[in-house]
Amino acid sequence: MASFDSINYSLRPSKSVQRGIVFHGLKALSDAMALQNSLYIGFGSIWFTDFVMAHKALEIDEMISIEANDVGFRRAEFNKVYRSISVVEGRSEDKLPELLNQGEYQARPWIVWLDYDGALDEEKVEEMRWLLLNAPPNSIVLFTFSATQNAYGKPAQRPGRVADILGPVVPDELSREDCNQENLPQTLASLTMDFLSSVVADNARPGGFIRSFKIPYFDSVGMVTVGGVLPALGTAPAARAVIADHKWQGIVDEMIQAPPMTLKEVATLQAELPCLEDLTRARVQELGFDLLEHQIRSFQRYYKYLPNFAEIVS
Amino acid sequence: MIPGDKSKASANPTKAFFVRMITRDITLEDCIFDLIDNSIDGAWELAGGRPMSLADDTDLSAYKISIEIKPDRFSIHDNCGGISLDDAANYAFTFGRKDDAETENFSIGVYGIGMKRAVFKIGSKIGIKSTFTDNGGLMSFRVPVDVNAWLAAGDDNWDFDIEGADNLAAPGVQIDVTDLNEAAAQSFESPRFIQDLRRAIARDYALHLHRGLTIEVEGKSINGWAIELRQGGEFSPMRASFEENIEGEKVYVEVLAGMEAIPPEDSDPDGDWDEDQNRSGWYVVCNGRIVLAADKTTLTGWGTENWPIWHPQYTGFMGLIIFSSRRADLLPLTTTKRSVDATSQLYRRYRPNMREPSKAWIAYTNARRQRERGEVVGQEQEAKSVPIYEVAAQPAVVLPQVATKKRVPEANVLYSVPKPRLLKLATAMGNIRMPYKEVGLQSFEYAYADLVGED
Numbered sequence: 001m002a003s004f005d006s007i008n009y010s011l012r013p014s015k016s017v018q019r020g021i022v023f024h025g026l027k028a029l030s031d032a033m034a035l036q037n038s039l040y041i042g043f044g045s046i047w048f049t050d051f052v053m054a055h056k057a058l059e060i061d062e063m064i065s066i067e068a069n070d071v072g073f074r075r076a077e078f079n080k081v082y083r084s085i086s087v088v089e090g091r092s093e094d095k096l097p098e099l100l101n102q103g104e105y106q107a108r109p110w111i112v113w114l115d116y117d118g119a120l121d122e123e124k125v126e127e128m129r130w131l132l133l134n135a136p137p138n139s140i141v142l143f144t145f146s147a148t149q150n151a152y153g154k155p156a157q158r159p160g161r162v163a164d165i166l167g168p169v170v171p172d173e174l175s176r177e178d179c180n181q182e183n184l185p186q187t188l189a190s191l192t193m194d195f196l197s198s199v200v201a202d203n204a205r206p207g208g209f210i211r212s213f214k215i216p217y218f219d220s221v222g223m224v225t226v227g228g229v230l231p232a233l234g235t236a237p238a239a240r241a242v243i244a245d246h247k248w249q250g251i252v253d254e255m256i257q258a259p260p261m262t263l264k265e266v267a268t269l270q271a272e273l274p275c276l277e278d279l280t281r282a283r284v285q286e287l288g289f290d291l292l293e294h295q296i297r298s299f300q301r302y303y304k305y306l307p308n309f310a311e312i313v314s
Numbered sequence: 315m316i317p318g319d320k321s322k323a324s325a326n327p328t329k330a331f332f333v334r335m336i337t338r339d340i341t342l343e344d345c346i347f348d349l350i351d352n353s354i355d356g357a358w359e360l361a362g363g364r365p366m367s368l369a370d371d372t373d374l375s376a377y378k379i380s381i382e383i384k385p386d387r388f389s390i391h392d393n394c395g396g397i398s399l400d401d402a403a404n405y406a407f408t409f410g411r412k413d414d415a416e417t418e419n420f421s422i423g424v425y426g427i428g429m430k431r432a433v434f435k436i437g438s439k440i441g442i443k444s445t446f447t448d449n450g451g452l453m454s455f456r457v458p459v460d461v462n463a464w465l466a467a468g469d470d471n472w473d474f475d476i477e478g479a480d481n482l483a484a485p486g487v488q489i490d491v492t493d494l495n496e497a498a499a500q501s502f503e504s505p506r507f508i509q510d511l512r513r514a515i516a517r518d519y520a521l522h523l524h525r526g527l528t529i530e531v532e533g534k535s536i537n538g539w540a541i542e543l544r545q546g547g548e549f550s551p552m553r554a555s556f557e558e559n560i561e562g563e564k565v566y567v568e569v570l571a572g573m574e575a576i577p578p579e580d581s582d583p584d585g586d587w588d589e590d591q592n593r594s595g596w597y598v599v600c601n602g603r604i605v606l607a608a609d610k611t612t613l614t615g616w617g618t619e620n621w622p623i624w625h626p627q628y629t630g631f632m633g634l635i636i637f638s639s640r641r642a643d644l645l646p647l648t649t650t651k652r653s654v655d656a657t658s659q660l661y662r663r664y665r666p667n668m669r670e671p672s673k674a675w676i677a678y679t680n681a682r683r684q685r686e687r688g689e690v691v692g693q694e695q696e697a698k699s700v701p702i703y704e705v706a707a708q709p710a711v712v713l714p715q716v717a718t719k720k721r722v723p724e725a726n727v728l729y730s731v732p733k734p735r736l737l738k739l740a741t742a743m744g745n746i747r748m749p750y751k752e753v754g755l756q757s758f759e760y761a762y763a764d765l766v767g768e769d
Contacts, residue, residue, distance in 0.1 A: 121737070123733075170509070198504040201507070202500075204497070
């Protein structure tokens with residue numbers, strides 16, 4: 001089932017945080033690397049949430065959305081939010097090489113976010129490899145995929161399955177525990193990042209690969225976003241400086257699990273922030289409700305990126 | 315008449331040749347192995363320096379080699395005794411081994427080129443520090459090498475300066491390389507390179523790691539390969555020892571061969587066949603170091619002298635030929651220590667000893683194909699894996715006599731399906747990693763039971 005048939009995924013709170021972190025980071029990189037002339041490529045679906053942010057936050061005009069499903073293609077054409085968005089019908093593995101063959105797109109940086117619906121597999125890895133080796137200099141690539149454990153086989157098969165997909169970067173001693181429900185998103189995030197770095201280093205791409213985004217998050221299923229910069233030789237120091245800055249948030253160590261909260265809860269907690277100390281569970285209870293520790297941590301860290309949802313009953 | 319000043323053709327080497335050319339024919343991984351070899355030679359000498367036969371139980375657990383690999387820096391550090399000042403001044407930095415150099419006991423290093431070639435390959439700012447025992451006390455020195463400055467100083471003076479230094483924590487050597495060459499820097503940024511390096515160390519130094527040596531890469535100790543052959547039922551590996559006398563020096567040779575894994579059901583490799591993952595083939599070991607692993611080429615006889623070329627049908631066979639000698643130069647290893655010198659007389663003399671177990675295995679797998687599917691597997695499963703160190707002496711490999719028997723004619727079914735669909739079916743059958751062939755067979759049985767019913 002295509003994602004547009006299941007849920008408006010702009011409404012998932014952790015997804016909103018992930019998107020907020022990504023675009024906050026892209027903005028900093030775009031400013032440092034002067035990427036306003038980039039081409040934004042993604043899977044806009046029928047909602048185009050990331051395209052709106054690319055246009056507003058990054059000031060990118062020209063955007064391309066790839067849509068494989070024929071009904072989805074018609075709906076995307078109908079729903080596209082700016083006239084500068086082109087919706088192309090087909091699979092990204094075919095469409096990306098076609099785009100590269102168009103002279104006008106060859107000489108400009110690409111910001112590509114392949115926000116896949118499903119689990120990581122050999123096809124996606126092959127597409128990642130192609131993009132890493134062919135994207136124009138100064139491009140930024142991002143990949144999102146599901147890290148739900150059952151998509152990677154039964155517990156005993158999972159370490160082997162991960163090695164089948166990602167190849168020699170996977171340590172021989174990868175354990176079942178590394179691949180259980182709790183750890184699999186982090187494991188996949190780290191190993192996929194290793195894969196991306198290795199492809200670029202092993203093929204001696206000038207400028208290399210700068211690890212920039214590693215975001216495991218959870219909204220009912222575990223998801224992972226990884227990505228980085230493919231700088232031109234001359235731009236690499238500026239891009240590295242952005243990532244090395246202590247303010248850089250793109251590398252997330254703890255899985256983002258933003259809790260679904262009511263407007264009243266959000267407003268109450270937000271009134272306590274920002275503060276230097278950690279918000280405690282006791283304080284939340286004093287305020288009149290309750291959340292788990294990791295939910296409180298996620299809220300405090302990412303409240304700026306959390307959406308406010310309200311159902312309008314008419 | 316030849317003018318006096320033209321009567322000699324200059325044949326002096328240039329530094330640039332050594333820096334640029336000798337580093338071309340070796341991989342970065344093999345350069346790091348050269349540095350590990352030097353450390354191991356120190357440890358082996360301290361531990362007694364004797365032939366490294368499988369029966370030898372020298373304890374190397376006191377010795378540790380630590381390797382750090384960063385995008386801008388490489389270092390290797392050991393506690394294996396260090397280089398003495400005399401050796402540093404007279405031998406260790408010479409390009410090539412001097413004739414009067416003392417031969418280390420059963421060392422792996424032989425050509426006197428490894429360390430220099432390795433550090434030149436990695437980078438251009440090099441610091442080599444050694445702490446060694448001298449008259450009961452500790453003494454230390456360092457040799458800083460700035461390759462660009464050394465090259466710029468011309469070809470008349472090839473020496474490196476030796477300076478005083480603080481002691482390391484224990485007698486040993488520490489080598490730091492910065493200002494990395496571009497190719498090294500790129501490789502060091504690749505997690506794949508580091509994982510593959512770990513795998514190669516686990517395999518090629520398996521015999522040293524088995525004796526307790528610690529090798530760490532990025533702070534993580536490496537577990538050596540468990541090299542095992544199957545024994546039991548009608549299977550018994552061969553293990554034979556020989557002794558040669560070459561130039562007045564003893565050379566010890568040991569040959570082991572047999573079944574390391576149950577062979578594949580038939581000879582047709584599946585679509586998911588991965589030859590690189592396959593441990594089968596011949597291994598050549600020189601003074602403890604595996605210099606050729608899982609070889610299936612003419613180097614170890616396959617496809618030569620009426621010996622068939624390797625075929626996946628032969629999977630499951632493993633052979634090891636282990637050479638050791640006080641003088642490593644008598645052993646059939648190449649300068650990169652990543653292959654055998656196929657022209658070596660010693661090696662050629664022992665090829666027939668490798669040929670016999672290979673032939674026996676080929677004959678066994680040929681006969682095995684004539685039997686009903688699965689009939690021989692039970693016999694093979696009776697044979698259990700045994701570490702090579704525990705294999706008993708036996709002059710020839712023992713394999714079951716498989717009587718050929720007429721079998722029901724078989725039909726091979728061959729078809730292709732999109733891989734994602736196959737993976738979904740394998741998942742539904744309970745194992746996402748089920749071999750393609752097994753998915754096909756189970757699908758056939760499922761359809762047969764549904765559409766045909768019982769035979």
